[in-house]
Amino acid sequence: MRQSDLFTKTLKESPSDEQALNAQLLIRAGYIYKNMAGAYSFLPLGLRVINKVNQIIREEMDSIGGQELHMPSLQKPDLWQKTDRWSDNNVDVWFKSNLKAGGEVGFAWTHEEAITDLMKQYISSYKDLPFFPYQIQTKFRNEMRAKSGIMRTREFDMKDLYSFCATQEQHDSFYNSCAEAYMRVFSRVGIADKTYKTFASGGAFTQFSHEFQTLAEAGEDIVYINEEKGITINEEVLNDVDLQKEFGISKEDLTKKKSIEVGNIFSLGTKFSEALNLSFTDTESSKKPVIMGSYGIGPARLMGTVVDLLSDESGIVWPESIAPYRVHLIAIGEDNSQANSLYNKLKEQDVEVLYDDRDVRPGQKFADSDLIGIPTRVVISPKSIEAGGLEVKKRTEKDAKIVTEQELFDMLA
RNA sequence: CGGGAUGUAGCAUAGUGGUAGUGUGCUCGGUUUGGGACCGAGUGGUCCGGGUUCGAUUCCCGGCAUCCCGACCA
Numbered sequence: 001m002r003q004s005d006l007f008t009k010t011l012k013e014s015p016s017d018e019q020a021l022n023a024q025l026l027i028r029a030g031y032i033y034k035n036m037a038g039a040y041s042f043l044p045l046g047l048r049v050i051n052k053v054n055q056i057i058r059e060e061m062d063s064i065g066g067q068e069l070h071m072p073s074l075q076k077p078d079l080w081q082k083t084d085r086w087s088d089n090n091v092d093v094w095f096k097s098n099l100k101a102g103g104e105v106g107f108a109w110t111h112e113e114a115i116t117d118l119m120k121q122y123i124s125s126y127k128d129l130p131f132f133p134y135q136i137q138t139k140f141r142n143e144m145r146a147k148s149g150i151m152r153t154r155e156f157d158m159k160d161l162y163s164f165c166a167t168q169e170q171h172d173s174f175y176n177s178c179a180e181a182y183m184r185v186f187s188r189v190g191i192a193d194k195t196y197k198t199f200a201s202g203g204a205f206t207q208f209s210h211e212f213q214t215l216a217e218a219g220e221d222i223v224y225i226n227e228e229k230g231i232t233i234n235e236e237v238l239n240d241v242d243l244q245k246e247f248g249i250s251k252e253d254l255t256k257k258k259s260i261e262v263g264n265i266f267s268l269g270t271k272f273s274e275a276l277n278l279s280f281t282d283t284e285s286s287k288k289p290v291i292m293g294s295y296g297i298g299p300a301r302l303m304g305t306v307v308d309l310l311s312d313e314s315g316i317v318w319p320e321s322i323a324p325y326r327v328h329l330i331a332i333g334e335d336n337s338q339a340n341s342l343y344n345k346l347k348e349q350d351v352e353v354l355y356d357d358r359d360v361r362p363g364q365k366f367a368d369s370d371l372i373g374i375p376t377r378v379v380i381s382p383k384s385i386e387a388g389g390l391e392v393k394k395r396t397e398k399d400a401k402i403v404t405e406q407e408l409f410d411m412l413a
Numbered sequence: 414c415g416g417g418a419u420g421u422a423g424c425a426u427a428g429u430g431g432u433a434g435u436g437u438g439c440u441c442g443g444u445u446u447g448g449g450a451c452c453g454a455g456u457g458g459u460c461c462g463g464g465u466u467c468g469a470u471u472c473c474c475g476g477c478a479u480c481c482c483g484a485c486c487a
Contacts (some may be wrong), residue, residue: 009438010421011423011425012425012437012438012449013422013424013425013426013437013440014425015425016419016425016426016480017419017420017425017478017479018424019480019481034479036479037478037480039480086485089487090487092485092486093485093486093487109487110487112487131436141486144414144485144486145414145484145486146483147480147481151485201487211487220486266487294487330447332447333446334446339466353479360449361448361450362447363446363448363449364444364448364449365447365448365449366447366449367464368448370448371449379447381447383447384447391447
């Protein structure tokens with residue numbers, strides 16, 4: 001993509017109404033636009049990042065047997081009444097509206113009810129199990145207070161996977177493999193070293209669930225960590241006596257940290273299958289409720305976390321895996337012909353390249369390049385040509401080096 | 414939802430009961446060309462509604478919006 005054609009514009013200053021670092025940088029660099037509190041647009045650059053995050057999530061979900069589908073946002077009340085989650089007294093994040101044809105609808109803030117109801121038509125035997133459908137789909141949550149940039153919004157995409165199992169063993173096995181798949185996702189987007197599988201409240205379903213918490217000053221959650229024993233506990237269940245007893249630890253053994261919840265996995269037991277009457281026939285011809293779980297990741301929150309964690313004073317620093325482009329080619333000087341030719345060669349090699357062909361001063365190109373944060377910067381200028389080729393610099397490194405065109409292609413191979 | 418603050422140009426900001434200023438951006442001309450250049454000329458603005466007043470961007474009331482703290486966040 002030629003930068004002169006790219007729909008984006010960098011800003012020197014952050015909008016005064018954004019305090020969160022993730023939103024400041026993403027807005028300044030032209031990735032996102034705030035339409036209203038808690039609702040952001042993803043511009044071409046931002047969408048490329050989100051699509052890459054989604055693709056990583058898809059690959060890892062598929063690798064553990066997930067199958068992607070897509071459900072509607074519009075929800076019918078009777079389903080949610082059966083699980084006692086329709087009333088605003090029980091669930092305070094609903095957006096609701098009325099049908100012109102008569103009756104109420106809700107905008108889905110999660111999809112347990114919808115997927116469970118759907119599965120009734122497809123699950124009848126133990127032979128149909130296990131099944132692991134997932135989607136990447138819009139959630140609406142009427143938060144009292146949207147905040148922290150793209151980390152807590154009122155409308156956002158979520159990857160939600162639901163597990164349907166015949167036995168507890170089947171469920172436990174999937175639950176664990178999903179936890180491992182989640183860590184692979186966090187590893188691939190570059191935040192694994194700060195992300196911990198954390199004990200958290202199980203809500204009404206089980207004693208505990210697990211959250212994946214990424215240590216960050218910008219976090220809204222508080223966790224207690226013991227690195228040696230590999231134990232991380234959300235503050236909300238810290239005072240659970242059983243938990244401390246089980247691990248033989250006390251509060252003094254743990255370090256308090258702020259963190260961002262980047263994912264969660266939940267054992268649901270048979271709460272939903274019983275309420276909505278989703279059952280199967282086992283090998284002995286007896287009817288049993290399906291054992292369920294739900295597993296969520298918010299791609300935009302993940303993107304914001306990466307920005308928060310990896311950026312520096314000059315701007316965003318994307319890991320290769322989710323950068324909008326791999327190479328930022330910058331042409332300096334009057335004559336762009338060599339840069340044009342390199343740009344075409346990179347495209348022929350299917351290298352994702354953003355080519356700064358604009359007629360602006362070098363300083364502005366460098367500043368924009370740092371702000372946008374593409375991993376590899378390649379400068380072609382009279383100076384670089386005289387030095388023997390192209391100047392290559394990683395966004396994470398201070399110094400550039402001169403390489404030949406062939407060496408560049410070897411690097412990118 | 415409780416508390417606090419703020420709404421002035423695309424963005425960031427100053428100021429005033431009487432013609433609204435600066436930086437940046439954008440347009441044009443010129444000089445420049447390796448870290449957001451310089452000179453000149455332009456462009457563009459007081460959140461909405463009501464009140465007080467000869468006159469309101471400023472004061473008052475109401476609304477809306479945004480941010481922050483708290484509560485909330487299966």
